[in-house]
Amino acid sequence: MSNKKEWPLWEVFIRGKQGLNHKHVGSLRASDYKMAVDNARDVYTRRSEGVSIWVVESSNLYASDPDEAASFFEPADSKIYRHPTFYDVPDDISHM
Amino acid sequence: MNNKLFEYTLRIADDSLILGQRLSELCGHGPILEEDIALTNISLDLIGQATNLLEYAASIENKQRDADKLAFLRVDKEYKNSLLVEQPNGDFGSTIVRQFLFDSFRRPFFEALASSTDESLAAIAKKSLKETKYHLKHSSEWVIRLGDGTSESHQRVQKSIDVLWRYHSDLFYEDEVDLALVSENIAPSFKEIKKEFNQHVLAVLEEATLKLPDNNWEFTGGRKGMHSEHLGHLLAEMQYMQRAYPNMEW
Numbered sequence: 001m002s003n004k005k006e007w008p009l010w011e012v013f014i015r016g017k018q019g020l021n022h023k024h025v026g027s028l029r030a031s032d033y034k035m036a037v038d039n040a041r042d043v044y045t046r047r048s049e050g051v052s053i054w055v056v057e058s059s060n061l062y063a064s065d066p067d068e069a070a071s072f073f074e075p076a077d078s079k080i081y082r083h084p085t086f087y088d089v090p091d092d093i094s095h096m
Numbered sequence: 097m098n099n100k101l102f103e104y105t106l107r108i109a110d111d112s113l114i115l116g117q118r119l120s121e122l123c124g125h126g127p128i129l130e131e132d133i134a135l136t137n138i139s140l141d142l143i144g145q146a147t148n149l150l151e152y153a154a155s156i157e158n159k160q161r162d163a164d165k166l167a168f169l170r171v172d173k174e175y176k177n178s179l180l181v182e183q184p185n186g187d188f189g190s191t192i193v194r195q196f197l198f199d200s201f202r203r204p205f206f207e208a209l210a211s212s213t214d215e216s217l218a219a220i221a222k223k224s225l226k227e228t229k230y231h232l233k234h235s236s237e238w239v240i241r242l243g244d245g246t247s248e249s250h251q252r253v254q255k256s257i258d259v260l261w262r263y264h265s266d267l268f269y270e271d272e273v274d275l276a277l278v279s280e281n282i283a284p285s286f287k288e289i290k291k292e293f294n295q296h297v298l299a300v301l302e303e304a305t306l307k308l309p310d311n312n313w314e315f316t317g318g319r320k321g322m323h324s325e326h327l328g329h330l331l332a333e334m335q336y337m338q339r340a341y342p343n344m345e346w
Binding site for chain 2: 007028029030031034035038039041042043046
């Protein structure tokens, strides 16, 4: 980017309907949280995608380090006993 | 009475149609991506309102002119929109001030029209009111941001108010058409609406550190089909396809 001052970046989370979680849908630029909510409404809910909006300034998010992915996530791969797959599910229980 | 109801419905429809067309010119040209989408959304809301209103107008007229024919095949003098909505987009501040003055009028207007004894107009007003409330929030916040922003944005948006304020009285133009419908409780009287308009405009301008211009030069005529030169250029573009390829559809 040039040295032109840009508005901060915001991450947008939308709740699809009552009872569901807010989900990350994308990001946008806005000068403050009010404008961010309005812009999110205009950009991400045009097709009735949601009933509630959260915005978080991207600079307030902290992420895991991709270089640490191996030590972070791979140890879980070998712990199959953490999945509840050792139970016999009776035949007449559906949706499991 | 049907002639008057047709005329009245056309005035409301044309405000939405012409402002919708104006805003659509900005599609792909907004100052930032997010605002580009916001203005286009508003444009589509207005064109949707115009569709409902013109369909109703066509049914009142009952002369085998449908909504499309009313939208695309009239000459400029037959359009009854207010002078404000046909004014060019200008810079972003000017687009926003035009929108702000219009939305400030439209919110109390639709609120009042929602209790019209004419069921179709009441239903359209109720539906449009939800959209209009958001438009007003959007344009009011921008007036405040620009007015109370940098000295450059303040000076430019103040200039837009000085220029566009002269067209606001055309929104409240009242003649025998309105008066006849007011007496039937079909149309709301403009008295209360103007009061609410003034209150909202003044409150927002104060917060935005802006003011109304000193001179009270006023233009009217749009409701009678007497337009500024800008409308003809707008119509040329809007009507081109139907004029060049009559009855084309896609």
